[in-house]
Amino acid sequence: MATALLASACGGVPAAADKAPPTTPSAPATAAAPAALAHWAFDEQRGNLATETLSGRADPVNFVFNRARFKPNSDPFWRSGPACIKGGCLLFDGYSTDIAAPGLTAAQTSKGFTVSAWVAPHAFEWGDGDQYSSFLSQFDRQSSKGFAFGVHRFGAWGIKMGFGASVADFRVKDRKLPKDAWSHVAASYDPAAGVVRLYLNGEQVSSAAAPAGGVFGLPAVPLTIGRHSQPLSTAGVFQFNTYLGLMDEVRVASGVAGAAAIAREFAADLASHGGKPPVLKPADVSIDASVFDGDRYRPQFHAMPDFGWMNEPHAPFFHKGQYHLFFQKNPFGPFWHQIHWGHWVSPDMVRWREVPMALAPDDDTLAPDGIWSGSANFTEDGTPALFFTAGNDSLRLRERSGMALASDVNDTDLVNWSKLPAPVTLQGEGEGRAGDFRDPFVFRDGANRRWFQLVGSVVPGRSGAAMVYESADLKNWTYRGPLFTIDPVKYPSFVRTFELPVLLPIGKGKDGRERHVFLADLAAQAYYWTGVFDTATARFIPDSEAPRVFDLGEGHFSGPSGFVDPRTGRTIVFSIAQGERTAQTEWESGWAHNAGLPIELRIGPDGDLRLAPIQELGGLREAQLLDLRDATPAVAAARLARVGGDLLEVELELAPSKASKARRGLVLRKTPDNAERTGLYVDPASQRFEIDRTRTTLDPDMRSHGVQGGAFDLAGENLRLRVFLDRSMVEAYVNERKSLTSRVFPARLDATGLDLLAAPDDRIVSLKVWRMGASNGKPVAPAQPSGVRFDPATAFTTGLPNGDFANCDLSGWNIVEGGAFANRGVTQAVNVSTYQYNAAFRMPDRCHFAGAGVPGGDAATGVMRSARFVLGGDGRINFLLAGGRDPERLHVALVRAADGKELMRAGAIGFEQYQRVFWDASAFIGEELYLQAVDRATGEGGHLNLDSVNVPVARLVK
Secondary structure (H helix, E strand, O other), rough: OOOOOOOHHOOOOOOOHHOOOOOOOOOOOOOOOEEEEEEOOOOOOOOEEEEOOOOOOEEEEHHHHOOOOOOOOOOEEEEHHOOOOOOEEEEEEEEOOOOOOOOOOOOOOOOOOOEEEEEEEEOOOOHHHHHHHHEEEEEEOOOOOEEEEOOOHOOOOEEEEEEEEEEEEEEOOOOOOOOOEEEEEEEEEEEEOOOEEOOOOOEEEEEOOOOOOOOOOOOOOEEEEEEEOOOOOOOOEEEEOEEEEEEEEEEEEEEEOOOOHHHHHHHHHHHHHOOOOOOOHHHHHHOHHHHOOOOOOOOOOOOOOOOOEEEEEEEEEEEEEEEEEEEEEEEEOOOOOOOOOEEEEEOOOOOOEEEEEEEEOOOOOOOOOOOOEEEEEEOOOOOOOEEEEOEEEEEEEOOOEEEEEOOOOOOOOOOOOOEEOOEEEEEOOOOOOOOOEEEEEEEHHHHHHHEEEEEEEEOOOEEEEEEEEEOOOOOEEEEEOOOOOOOOOHHHOOOOOEEEEEEEEEEEEEOOOEEEEEEEEEEOOEEEEEEEEEEEOOEEEEEEOEEEEEOOOOOEEEEEEEEEOOOOOOEEEEEEEEOOHHHHHHHHEEEEEEOOOOOEEEEEOOOOEEEOHEEEEEEEEEEEEEEEEOOHHHHHHHHHOOOOEEEEEEEEEEOOOOOOOEEEEEEEEEOOOOOOEEEEEEEEEOOEEEEEEEOOOEEEEEEOOOOEEOOOOOEEEEEEEEEEEEEOEEEEEEEEOEEEEEEOOOOOOOOOOOEEEOOOOOEEEEEEEEEOOOOOOOOOOOOOOOOOOOOOOOOOOOOOOOOOOOOOOOOOOOOOEEEEOHHEEEEEOEEEEOEEOOOOOOOOOOOOOEEHHHOHHHHHHHEOOOEEEEOOOOEEEEEEEOOOOOOOOOOEEEEEOOOOEEEEEEEOOOEEEEEEEEEHHHHHHEEEEEEEEEEEEOOOOEEEEEEEEOOOEEEEOO
């Protein structure tokens, strides 16, 4: 029988925890059955309430799309049928799903307690704060009370309990939980014997003594299912210590369950399955992309994960009729954390299908802390091989190159991969800046039957660079030196790591020598150099030392990767298209980022790159909406006004008149009244190719604003513009010489119009428009009204006196008590610490209220009220809120004036950056109300920040 680990005070596992505590006896098989306190069967199959079956109480299931901001509302991920243990079950999404139930009491647990659940984790968190991704939690760190029962890193699991003076962690490491398979887990606490026991699949696997003299207690907080009671967070929005996977038959009992009772429960639950848990399929534990149907911004024909967050796609290759492409994936939600390798397959690089994750951090010395970007190649016998950045934070040099081989080369999806246990490349002394060593790119020199590997780093005293290694077998590598460097004095911003280095052939130059393009990423911007790669010296000789921007969208195109397509000989490059959204809007969306379209590269007659989307994209054209040739701009504009959409390909060739310096191009995502519109054009006067997003959206929380672009000269040519519009995505290619990738987030659903930018004497050689289909081959659901309804024309206009603090004081607000709300707190400051108050990088008003700036700072307390008003309009209120997380003592409330009853409340999230709160107060239209800001907190973070308070007011009340 395995023994659990025992932790000391304050919840951390001490160094001495490696020593097993004294083993305690097993629970007596004849122990009396405990009294059931709660049971959640998860048989609902619809809705956002989970029934506690003993009391009949309906507990709310928190879920991001209960009130969806960018799509119609939808239910949590209920499952039913043979995949579940009994009846139905619930898939927790790893970031937004949890259930809050009334907390257990001391009286209920005075004779001990037993908790149990069926769980099938889909992935394992990093173990932030050494806390569990909890199945059940009622825990308080400050008072050292309660318990958190859940799964930890790599499938270790257990229960952490507070005994007043100390916190003990009873963790099972040698009987880990498998991924995507059902396990029955149970924990019991016997206060009389001072013993904690853990059970797996009906068998006791651990038994350990509670701290001597400790008294278990429960805090007065809710019992949470699917999340730790006090999760750590990032950006104030995304909470760690959250469970990802299926859960079923969650039970809580008063008293100590014996081994026999646990075994009976286990057997009874499996009676309908012949005594064995059901075998799960990938569809049972994954989230289908159809959950996003109706999302007004989610791209449809760009590759992206079915759910959650991605970063750069990488490691493309072709094998047995399918293209493979991998990507950085966080399965726990739309934010950066706990990186795995996601995996797509495609017959044509256009229609992509996501298959199970290829690589994940494991409990080993190779890559326990991250599987970062890399590349792919083939061994001598044709076995596909992946090369990745293996992260191990326990090492001084934590980044190494790891290698994994396809486990079954006859599986066309190549679902399973086996990592070599040791890294294949270590950073040696003098091989770049110590500790910067990532993103291996492996390519073959076929003529000499050897491979080269590029690894991103920095050469001390010079610039960023790719370190070159050479191998005859892919496992043993010899350092050859830096590929090339550039002058750090001329280019000081390039004295940083060249991430995601890629070297690809692009054809022969004028001198007859083979040219390559070297691409690298610096601060989410791709740069390139063309030149000659000398295989003998393993050096790259650039045609020009000066770096060139690959894409003119200013940071939207990044993370390049590529390969030579063995079927056609084309050089193909992939990229990440950055989402350019705030943490709050990504949380509300459920997805973040997508791949750019695959593009073909070749060298042009001027020695510079030529680039174009691959021709296979033509297969996604569903219908041609316009085919116009040899027309005046007036005729073309009139025809263009009759078509529109948010999934389009547009091809324009325009012969410019020589006399005019007018901008030429297109207007996209245009509303009929021009309130929202995006311009995309070549400006001959400034010789630039630009996107103008100054009127792209009425939503102040969106970052899609300003003008972006770069140098471009038509040089006497016709304008040839090819544009792909995919909901929020814009990809444009001008004369096959430059690309511009960007994002647009119009607030109105009717922002689907097109228009032409041209001089009257120009000539339209051709203008074609196609409606595009989805990359998954399924019908596209049109963009639909969202669950959070608001009229963007009026929603962000305040009806309150100085509701936007534009007066730069608190006039219009009433100070009821204290000093927490004072004029000194009203500020024009844009930045707080290392980030901006407003995540959209623009303050909506001239001033805002930042509570930390009042005399007394966090120690100050007080209450402030708005002017009284009669609620009108649609009754929907919104405002920006930030500050400490303490909803009882720090909050904004909507209050009825007649009786002082609080109708709605919102607390800040423990972060200084603003988040927008939306209230549907339509039930109170016509009533006299006021807003009340309350600060009764005195500790660290004890303040509120407030701005942009927008209320539809029928009339103000004096």
